[in-house]
Amino acid sequence: MPTEEQRSNQTAPDQQDSGAGITITNNRVIRFLLTNKNVQHAVNLITVAIFFYAIYRAAVGPTDSATNFGNVAFFGFWWAPVMLLSLLFVGRIWCYFCPMGAIVRFTQRFGLQRHFPMYTRKWFVLGIPLSVLSLTALSFAMARWPMYKVGVAYSPRLIPVYWLTILGVAVGVSLVYQRQAFCRYVCPATGVMSVTSKFSPLEIAQNTETGVQCATLEYKSDFLSTDRRCTACMKCTTEQPDEDVELRFRWPGAKVLTERIPLVDEALVALIIWAVFPIDHVLGGPVEETTLVGSLPGFLAPTAAYAVSIIATILAFTAVNRLASSWSGIDWTTSFTKFGLAYAPLGLMFTLGSHAIGGLLESGGQTLNVFARGLGIPLSLPAGASPAIVSAWNDFFVTGWLWLAVLWSAVIAWQIARTMTDTKKLAVKAFAPHFALMVGSTYVVATVLASH
Ligand code: SF4
Ligand code: SF4
Known part of the structure; x- marks a missing residue:
């Protein structure tokens, strides 16, 4: 039985697919922001605070969705346009800011640290070999369903139920499985981001392997990239602060053709x-x-x-x-x-x-x-x-x-x-x-x- 590490190397990235880019860490402020380990913690403290505050205000604020802070924060501001635009233009950059990702990284420290059942096994549906990664297709379809079919997107009082359910799943998965398993296999956005990152014209990435073991063990090659399935935990940059980080430009969609696996x-x-x-x-x-x-x-x-x-x-x-x-x-x-x-x-x-x-x-x-x-x-x-x-x-x-x-x-x-x-x-x-x-x-x- 292969280990999680061996199996996860199936998705090892292809650095040669990269387009032209500029080294953004030549700027000292940007280098500090990307390589100081306290910066993301500070950012996540703010996003987690806004997340819970928005849930609270959705529960106690006006029932009119246009004036309820929670409703506006989640569906008028966060989902579209902020998250949508970030997904379409800079790959998985959202993960850097994500309050759920921060909570997952925090709670998994106290969990059982088990390996998530991996994806060597294939299930054939219509002759197509699906793996456990297809969970993300299901979770996306299921997470979108209540927004308009049940009315969460325009009923502030349903918002706490919606987000606390997703949060409960995230915490539950993190308390059992290690290495941001929720982010890799369950998060409703993760599969979507893996797809949208192939169409984004920008990518933030390190040039070379850092020698830092990836926090998710997702790759054989370990370097930050808002492309691929990286969850932007910034372990790569904070543990190798001298390594350059690039902002790369490529033809939107070219990655679909060059994807090695x-x-x-x-x-x-x-x-x-x-x-x-x-x-x-x-x-x-x-x-x-x-x-x-x-x-x-x-x-x-x-x-x-x-x-x-x-x-x-x-x-x-x-x-x-x-x-x-x-x-x-x-x-x-x-x-x-x-x-x-x-x-x-x-x-x-x-x-x-x-x-x-x-x-x-x-x-x-x-x-x-x-x-x-x-x-x-x-x-x-x-x-x-x-x-x-x-x-x-x-x-x-x-x-x-x-x-x-x-x-x-x-x-x-x-x-x-x-x-x-x-x-x-x-x-x-x-x-x-x-x-x-x-x-x-x-x-x-x-x-x-x-x-x-
Ligand atoms: S994979 Fe999902 S939960 Fe994890 S950091 Fe990214 S958006 Fe947040
Ligand atoms: S930032 Fe580095 S360590 Fe973190 S998930 Fe991405 S590749 Fe892995």
């Missing part, structure tokens, strides 16, 4: 991102109105519709990938992983455009006002942009933005097709069914949104 579980996360944002947005409602699903009591109806959206998305992709791979003669499992990841921009651009940009334009000023006033800082920004600007953005969202997402996904899918086939003709056969699905599904999403 692609994981099918990450492709599943990418498909679920696509499913729960644009697809469920247009499919969930009609499914809920069917006689069968609509007759279910309470929140079982939206829950069933949500599950249908996810299952339908995965099945549609699977069928299309079967067609494309048998038509072009490429390996079915590898193509599932590679092409599955190519669909992520469809979900990421949808949520970026609607939740982050759309939300900021509509009520970004109001969000900042409530957040700042909740912390005792008087702020009176205009509530949002003018109705004309909001309307122009909404028009562009369906006529341009969603199609830019298709372009992004299609460019990646075409590059994948080129690298997996020997001729242009076979590449077209591998690419065309996926392109048709991307265009067809986006056409339906855009048409439904335009009609609202």
Whole structure:
């Protein structure tokens, strides 16, 4: 039986994938911030304090979600735009600030320190070999479900239940398992971040192996990287403060092509991102109105519709990938992983455009006002942009933005097709069914949104 260390080396990173970069630790202030071990502790003290304060204010503040500090802090400020933008632009940098990660690192000191059951075992679903890493796809789908299907995102009194449940799981896992097992296998955001980091144009990383044993034992090579599955615990930088840290630039999505050990579980996360944002947005409602699903009591109806959206998305992709791979003669499992990841921009651009940009334009000023006033800082920004600007953005969202997402996904899918086939003709056969699905599904999403 291999040890956790040996098995975890399956995800050893590839330093040669890195793009061009600048050494940010040449700046003394940045070097201090990245290499002094007390800095992250201080930052985490603040984020943990805000986390609990927001839970408290959600429980006792106004029941109106637009004016409740807890509601605004979690869903108007933290999730979108702060976390979303950080995920899309700088990989896993959020983990540095995350209050949950800080609590996990703290509580595991008092735990049983057991090894988490690892992922050498594979379970075959639809012929796809899934590992324990697919837990993160499930936890993401389950964590997103109560937000809009049960109403947590607009019901302040449900927020404490939601976050304390997740916190309870995090503490429970940390009290049993070692090395930030919650962060690596259970956190609803970790799988999403592993996917979004492949599409982010920036990465913060050390140049070389530090010789410091990774706190999570996730890698054979041990160096900080906001790419990969690193939880930004900063052990690498604080124990090797002389090692340089770079800010690297790369083509968003190039990592999908260069990933040396692609994981099918990450492709599943990418498909679920696509499913729960644009697809469920247009499919969930009609499914809920069917006689069968609509007759279910309470929140079982939206829950069933949500599950249908996810299952339908995965099945549609699977069928299309079967067609494309048998038509072009490429390996079915590898193509599932590679092409599955190519669909992520469809979900990421949808949520970026609607939740982050759309939300900021509509009520970004109001969000900042409530957040700042909740912390005792008087702020009176205009509530949002003018109705004309909001309307122009909404028009562009369906006529341009969603199609830019298709372009992004299609460019990646075409590059994948080129690298997996020997001729242009076979590449077209591998690419065309996926392109048709991307265009067809986006056409339906855009048409439904335009009609609202
Ligand atoms: S993996 Fe999840 S819980 Fe852990 S630090 Fe990152 S966001 Fe926080
Ligand atoms: S910062 Fe270094 S030690 Fe910490 S998780 Fe990342 S690679 Fe491992």
